[in-house]
Amino acid sequence: MSARRALGYRKGRAANGEDPRKRYPIYPIAGGAPTLTEQRDEVAKLLADPDYDGDIDELLARADDIASKIDQANQRDARLRALKAAQMPAGDPAPDTRREQPGMQPDDRGVEHPVTVAEAFVRSKALENYRGGGYTGKFAFEHRAAPAGTVTTGTQPQQNTRVPGIIPQNPDFPLLVANLLDRQTSDGTTLEYMRDTSGPQSTWNKAAVVAEGGDKPMSGPFSFDLITTTLKTVAHWVPITRQAADDNGQLMGYINGRLTYGLEYKLDREILTGNGTTQVQGILTTPGIGSYQPALGNTDPKLITVRKAKTQGELALYPPTAVVMNPMDWQDIELDEDANGQFRVIANVTDPGAPTRLWGLTVVTTVAMTQGTALLGGFRTGATLWERQGVTILMTDSHADYFTSNTLVILAERRANVAVHTPAAFVRVTFAAAEA
Incomplete structure (x- = not known):
């Protein structure tokens, strides 16, 4: 057969x-x-x-x-x-629309949320239309919450198998100085605010118990300066090939690692040391902030110096909430030992989840802070970060000869400034003892 x-x-x-x-x-x-x-x-x-x-x-x-x-x-x-004919009853949750791209899953409650600028960018309708048009012209994307070389497909090898879940393209962002501040949205390009120059509350607070019929005391004197400034633009750009731009994984990594974090780092440095004229107003350059430095001949370790500076902030009636310092200074504090060779600050060095705290203060370490100096204060009480424009990503093929070489430009920028309205809420800490 x-x-x-x-x-x-x-x-x-x-x-x-x-x-x-x-x-x-x-x-x-x-x-x-x-x-x-x-x-x-x-x-x-x-x-x-x-x-x-x-x-x-x-x-x-x-x-x-x-x-x-x-x-x-x-x-x-x-x-x-x-x-197909079945109807969802009123009030039932919407079906799970789980995202399948790396880093695009809903949160624990099932609510979709692009957790980074890069995720929001690659999911945007604007990028989809721009790709569909062959990357011609320019488009901009805004997210609210000098080139080192052109990236190619060899910069980050393309993955043929897509693994579910968040695939980190870069190390986790550390806690930023900007996260310590109160953050508000500005409606214009000019920022005006009143800066309290009255000094510590202990010098003007005359409140007292008054006998019946007695005269009430008047507190003061108060003094304020009207500060007028403008929102500053922080920006940079990088080139990227069309092939790399077609791959969402590479594009997200590029925006997160090279553009977004670059903006965050520069803004952190400006918040600390900006000159307030051509740059963002820095807290350390604002007149009227407090200062603490060990006296001549004082050999207090850095651990003790921070504690005494905290007391100074409390005496000014502005309780500190955080301290910002250089990683090298924080290293000295964490490695400080007692007479028995035990670390004073951290009991278990094998616990990676131990919170970074000192004397009840949140510790932020950043190379934007000069070694040997720290900033301690009530950050939300003393300053506000005003943002006119969140992180905005622009992409175009219209740059020099990049059009003929199939290369695009990604530009990231933001507009912001800091209003240091209560300088007395901050204390500059100098670890080295005063010299004769």
Whole structure:
């Protein structure tokens, strides 16, 4: 018999004079399998043939098998139609629309949220349209919450298998100085605010218990300066090939690692040391902030120096909440040992989740702070970060000869400034003892 599986047998007269009772196999159409309908019709035809002399038991078994398969198909179709017709009752949660790109999953409550500028950028309709137009012209994308070389597809090898979940493109962002401040949105480009120059509350607070009929004391004197400044633009750009821009993974890594974090780092430095004229107003350059430095001959370790500076802030009636210092200074504090060789600050060095705190203060370490100096204060009480424009990402092919080399430009920028309205809430800490 042929290697093809016969559907059944038929009888007929052969042209060459063979026995007309000879059975001939029935095959499906070459190149395709018979459908259930075709199988049903063929078996039904054989069952209705009174002259069929094949294996009746096999024919009946095939009929039962085909009938069972048809019944299953009908049940599946009925279930499918019922499912499509089903309505969600009012108040039920929306279906889970889990994102499948790296770093694009909903949060623990199922609420979709692009957690980074890069995620929001690659998901934006603007980028989709820009890609569809062949990367021609320029488009901008805004997110609220000198080139080191052109990236190519070899910079980050393309992954053929996409693993579910967040795939980090860069190390986790550390806690930033900007995260310590109160953050507000500005409606214009000019920023005006009143800076309290009255000094510590202990010098002007004259509140007292007054006897019946007695005169009430007047607190003061108060003094304020009207500060007028403008929102400053922090920006930089990098080149990227079209091939790399087509890959969401590379594009997210590029925006997160080279553009967004670059803006955050520069803003942190400006918040600390900006000159307030051509740059963002820095807290350390604001007149009226407090200062603490060990006295001449004082050999207090840095751990003790921070504690005494905290007391100074508390005496000014502005309780400190955080301290910002250089990583080298924080290293000296964490490695400080007692007479028994035990670390004073951290008990278990194997615990990576131990909070970075000192004397109840949140510790932010950054190379934007000069070694040997720290800034301690009530950050939300003393200053506000005003933002006119969140992180904005622009992409274009219109730059020099980049169009002919299939290279794009990604530009990231933001506009912001700091209003240091209560300088007395901050204390500059100098770790080295005063010199004679």
